[in-house]
Amino acid sequence: MANEKKLVEKITARDVDFAQWYTDVVKEAKLCDYSSVKGCLNYLPNGYALWENIKNDLDKRFKETGVENVYLPVLIPESLLQKEKDHIEGFAPEVAWVTHGGLEELEERCCIRPTSETLFCDYWQKIVKSYRDLPLVWNQWNSVLRWEKTTRPFLRSREFLWQEGHTLHATDEEARQRCEEMFKVYYDFVTEDLAIPLICGKKTESEKFAGAEDTYTIEAMMHDGKALQSGTSHYFGHSFADAFGIKYLDKENNLHSAYETSWGMSTRIIGAIIMVHGDDSGLVLPPRIAPTQVMIIPIAQHKEGVLDKASELLDTLKENSIRVKMDASEKTPGYKFSEQEMLGIPIRIEIGPKDIEQEQCVLVRRDTSEKIIVKLDEVTKKVPELLEQIQKNMYAKAKEFLDSHIYEANTMAEFKDIAANNIGFVKASWCGDEACEENIKAETNGFGSRCILENEQVADKCIYCGKDAKHKIMWGKSY
Amino acid sequence: MANEKKLVEKITARDVDFAQWYTDVVKEAKLCDYSSVKGCLNYLPNGYALWENIKNDLDKRFKETGVENVYLPVLIPESLLQKEKDHIEGFAPEVAWVTHGGLEELEERCCIRPTSETLFCDYWQKIVKSYRDLPLVWNQWNSVLRWEKTTRPFLRSREFLWQEGHTLHATDEEARQRCEEMFKVYYDFVTEDLAIPLICGKKTESEKFAGAEDTYTIEAMMHDGKALQSGTSHYFGHSFADAFGIKYLDKENNLHSAYETSWGMSTRIIGAIIMVHGDDSGLVLPPRIAPTQVMIIPIAQHKEGVLDKASELLDTLKENSIRVKMDASEKTPGYKFSEQEMLGIPIRIEIGPKDIEQEQCVLVRRDTSEKIIVKLDEVTKKVPELLEQIQKNMYAKAKEFLDSHIYEANTMAEFKDIAANNIGFVKASWCGDEACEENIKAETNGFGSRCILENEQVADKCIYCGKDAKHKIMWGKSY
Numbered sequence: 001m002a003n004e005k006k007l008v009e010k011i012t013a014r015d016v017d018f019a020q021w022y023t024d025v026v027k028e029a030k031l032c033d034y035s036s037v038k039g040c041l042n043y044l045p046n047g048y049a050l051w052e053n054i055k056n057d058l059d060k061r062f063k064e065t066g067v068e069n070v071y072l073p074v075l076i077p078e079s080l081l082q083k084e085k086d087h088i089e090g091f092a093p094e095v096a097w098v099t100h101g102g103l104e105e106l107e108e109r110c111c112i113r114p115t116s117e118t119l120f121c122d123y124w125q126k127i128v129k130s131y132r133d134l135p136l137v138w139n140q141w142n143s144v145l146r147w148e149k150t151t152r153p154f155l156r157s158r159e160f161l162w163q164e165g166h167t168l169h170a171t172d173e174e175a176r177q178r179c180e181e182m183f184k185v186y187y188d189f190v191t192e193d194l195a196i197p198l199i200c201g202k203k204t205e206s207e208k209f210a211g212a213e214d215t216y217t218i219e220a221m222m223h224d225g226k227a228l229q230s231g232t233s234h235y236f237g238h239s240f241a242d243a244f245g246i247k248y249l250d251k252e253n254n255l256h257s258a259y260e261t262s263w264g265m266s267t268r269i270i271g272a273i274i275m276v277h278g279d280d281s282g283l284v285l286p287p288r289i290a291p292t293q294v295m296i297i298p299i300a301q302h303k304e305g306v307l308d309k310a311s312e313l314l315d316t317l318k319e320n321s322i323r324v325k326m327d328a329s330e331k332t333p334g335y336k337f338s339e340q341e342m343l344g345i346p347i348r349i350e351i352g353p354k355d356i357e358q359e360q361c362v363l364v365r366r367d368t369s370e371k372i373i374v375k376l377d378e379v380t381k382k383v384p385e386l387l388e389q390i391q392k393n394m395y396a397k398a399k400e401f402l403d404s405h406i407y408e409a410n411t412m413a414e415f416k417d418i419a420a421n422n423i424g425f426v427k428a429s430w431c432g433d434e435a436c437e438e439n440i441k442a443e444t445n446g447f448g449s450r451c452i453l454e455n456e457q458v459a460d461k462c463i464y465c466g467k468d469a470k471h472k473i474m475w476g477k478s479y
Numbered sequence: 480m481a482n483e484k485k486l487v488e489k490i491t492a493r494d495v496d497f498a499q500w501y502t503d504v505v506k507e508a509k510l511c512d513y514s515s516v517k518g519c520l521n522y523l524p525n526g527y528a529l530w531e532n533i534k535n536d537l538d539k540r541f542k543e544t545g546v547e548n549v550y551l552p553v554l555i556p557e558s559l560l561q562k563e564k565d566h567i568e569g570f571a572p573e574v575a576w577v578t579h580g581g582l583e584e585l586e587e588r589c590c591i592r593p594t595s596e597t598l599f600c601d602y603w604q605k606i607v608k609s610y611r612d613l614p615l616v617w618n619q620w621n622s623v624l625r626w627e628k629t630t631r632p633f634l635r636s637r638e639f640l641w642q643e644g645h646t647l648h649a650t651d652e653e654a655r656q657r658c659e660e661m662f663k664v665y666y667d668f669v670t671e672d673l674a675i676p677l678i679c680g681k682k683t684e685s686e687k688f689a690g691a692e693d694t695y696t697i698e699a700m701m702h703d704g705k706a707l708q709s710g711t712s713h714y715f716g717h718s719f720a721d722a723f724g725i726k727y728l729d730k731e732n733n734l735h736s737a738y739e740t741s742w743g744m745s746t747r748i749i750g751a752i753i754m755v756h757g758d759d760s761g762l763v764l765p766p767r768i769a770p771t772q773v774m775i776i777p778i779a780q781h782k783e784g785v786l787d788k789a790s791e792l793l794d795t796l797k798e799n800s801i802r803v804k805m806d807a808s809e810k811t812p813g814y815k816f817s818e819q820e821m822l823g824i825p826i827r828i829e830i831g832p833k834d835i836e837q838e839q840c841v842l843v844r845r846d847t848s849e850k851i852i853v854k855l856d857e858v859t860k861k862v863p864e865l866l867e868q869i870q871k872n873m874y875a876k877a878k879e880f881l882d883s884h885i886y887e888a889n890t891m892a893e894f895k896d897i898a899a900n901n902i903g904f905v906k907a908s909w910c911g912d913e914a915c916e917e918n919i920k921a922e923t924n925g926f927g928s929r930c931i932l933e934n935e936q937v938a939d940k941c942i943y944c945g946k947d948a949k950h951k952i953m954w955g956k957s958y
């Protein structure tokens with residue numbers, strides 16, 4: 001039992017130092033690690049397996065809406081990056097430049113893609129001629145690079161993994177629909193598969209993506225009350241199409257501008273999973289994306305028949321499409337329990353000589369620590385039910401946390417008081433003026449606008465200047 | 480029917496100009512296209528879908544042998560690339576260099592990875608302490624960049640997609656076993672899933688990977704008789720481990736060098752699929768990796784009941800896990816037939832009013848053009864059978880082509896005669912001297928050594944110098 005404590009002791013308690021707890025969990029669960037390349041991560045097997053499951057589930061949802069996957073180059077010539085004014089302003093300061101290829105200096109330097117709108121538009125300009133060529137609904141799973149100064153595992157690193165979808169449409173309406181559809185895909189994926197409740201809506205002018213007309217965001221609340229922007233969908237109108245000269249002939253042979261969208265979700269979302277669900281024992285993974293859903297730990301495994309019975313159970317669960325493993329190593333059961341908890345595996349099954357005698361085993365839930373004795377012939381029925389129950393419970397718990405940490409402020413005094421004494425988000429009305437937005441953030445120690453809340457009762461006046469309010473905003477500190 | 484011809488007319492006949500036929504097929508089947516980034520490709524939906532299926536099948540085979548996926552950075556600091564002498568000599572002339580990050584010049588320039596042995600070893604040196612940490616069996620699916628001068632779609636481009644596996648072991652024996660195991664995985668995958676017969680064995684000294692002790696290769700014969708290196712598995716001994724200082728403590732607390740392997744397969748393999756199976760009508764895809772296995776083409780689709788019946792068939796096949804689509808567009812059936820052939824879809828199903836009357840449909844095989852009338856209630860049984868039959872037939876056809884284009888030479892005169900009058904490979908004995916290898920290549924207009932043939936009866940003397948022979952070699956021109 002000395003060993004058991006050791007693993008948990010390696011992580012700082014969540015409420016003592018949340019940032020340190022996060023770093024400890026990432027390290028001890030072996031999700032990722034810094035590489036020798038400054039600011040770049042090595043995504044290790046445990047972390048990458050999580051990303052693979054996220055990718056598979058999300059990709060399936062994409063394809064159901066007609067998305068096709070492609071792959072465009074890692075390099076962008078400088079002249080292409082410069083074509084859309086707002087875009088280059090947003091990205092130029094943070095890209096890495098390739099100046100030499102082989103032994104020669106390049107005639108034109110290229111950056112490593114920070115995002116690929118320019119490459120998609122450049123290609124579309126060449127291939128789109130007629131309305132028959134539209135829509136184009138493309139996506140790629142790749143890595144991008146942004147030369148960040150400060151980095152944190154999953155949350156901010158120079159290179160990160162993501163998907164970037166890019167679409168081109170004949171009409172404004174169709175493009176807006178696609179933008180909202182993908183926003184909805186993200187919402188459904190994160191709430192259903194990751195068990196993370198969300199706040200969502202459009203970004204304000206100052207928080208939009210470089211070059212976008214509208215940016216839709218999904219925002220999750222971490223256990224420390226801060227927001228993590230978890231996915232965005234952008235509507236560009238025809239700004240990129242115009243900059244790149246993408247035009248198409250309609251049925252009547254008239255030339256039109258095309259309309260564009262893009263949308264992305266990155267490995268940041270792994271940070272959200274950790275910080276929404278994790279606890280003092282480590283990760284807690286939602287069953288739907290957990291690489292291992294069940295860990296079987298044989299008790300007194302050297303005793304006759306124990307390993308046989310445990311292996312039988314392993315095979316039966318595998319046959320029933322459960323992602324299950326068995327730990328029959330020489331470590332003590334206590335150490336194994338601790339390890340399985342650190343890794344966030346949803347269910348642990350203990351099976352020892354006494355259990356076998358009674359034709360049963362013990363299921364232990366990672367989310368509640370509840371122990372459930374189950375007859376061996378009922379395990380294949382019970383495990384999927386329990387996984388679904390855990391998934392639901394994790395969402396409910398996170399939703400309760402989110403709801404109980406959203407405050408409403410009607411005056412700046414109220415807002416400042418909430419900000420000083422609570423963690424979480426604050427709803428407050430706003431006139432639409434960027435100066436007020438900045439002042440609110442400055443005077444509340446960092447509560448920036450997360451998104452515009454639709455269908456919310458808006459107070460009459462801006463909380464800062466007192467002029468007529470235009471929107472109700474969800475304010476919060478952010479990662 | 481005018482339209483039908485049009486599509487095929489766009490491609491050059493295979494035996495008139497093979498290189499042009501290849502380029503035409505890649506273009507007309509919309510697999511990939513050049514981007515504005517010199518020498519880099521845009522992988523388009525049809526080409527990328529093929530890569531996704533290859534990836535899924537191969538990844539499954541990897542995981543069955545215990546491989547874990549990871550992701551390491553796109554950048555390699557110059558000092559890391561330089562650590563292994565042979566490796567840097569092999570790659571330095573063809574990497575792209577990043578010299579600036581954001582607005583600043585980097586203290587040390589980084590290259591975009593041409594391959595990642597150095598990154599894996601650098602990280603392993605930090606984390607491997609004891610025999611308990613071994614083996615490490617890691618793989619990543621990524622892109623790499625090599626500054627090639629001349630490029631061809633899939634066969635040679637500056638950036639290409641691949642997987643690179645890297646493994647670290649306590650013993651020589653275990654590392655060699657892993658190297659051979661992955662070689663076997665490639666062999667099985669390519670012969671079983673891609674229906675491509677192979678020649679395989681070790682590379683000669685001059686053809687080995689930069690830094691490797693042994694390189695195993697699988698080589699396929701294209702329709703023009705040239706070889707395409709389709710996958711390689713390298714055994715490094717402890718050369719990289721020594722260069723990076725990777726040592727581990729064994730059970731008795733003695734310090735040892737670790738042993739390394741790496742193995743890779745790239746989007747080049749798509750070139751092999753095209754050039755082994757394609758014909759004058761376009762692509763011919765092996766059913767197991769065809770993104771669409773069956774295309775339903777309704778005949779006289781405006782007539783009552785046709786589309787309903789065709790849609791019913793579509794749903795039934797989908798429910799039976801067949802990757803099936805229906806083309807109910809306004810194009811003529813002839814044009815649709817031609818398009819389905821260009822894309823290499825294994826089976827086309829024609830269903831029209833007369834078929835429906837007789838409760839049947841017509842299955843047309845892409846590989847043989849054979850038409851098979853099948854009762855509608857037998858389609859779900861017949862289609863999977865036929866897909867399997869097509870898969871087998873494609874392999875048999877390619878195997879026959881390969882076998883009938885392998886010659887044996889006992890004298891240089893014979894070799895030169897074969898090389899002048901035939902396409903294909905030549906088996907001949909060799910003393911092991913690099914000078915002879917080079918001379919043979921020079922005097923046969925490019926027949927280089929593809930691999931060393933094991934378990935082959937070796938003639939006594941080297942075909943070039945007449946000294947004692949060491950190996951029987953498969954010689955061939957290559958891509």
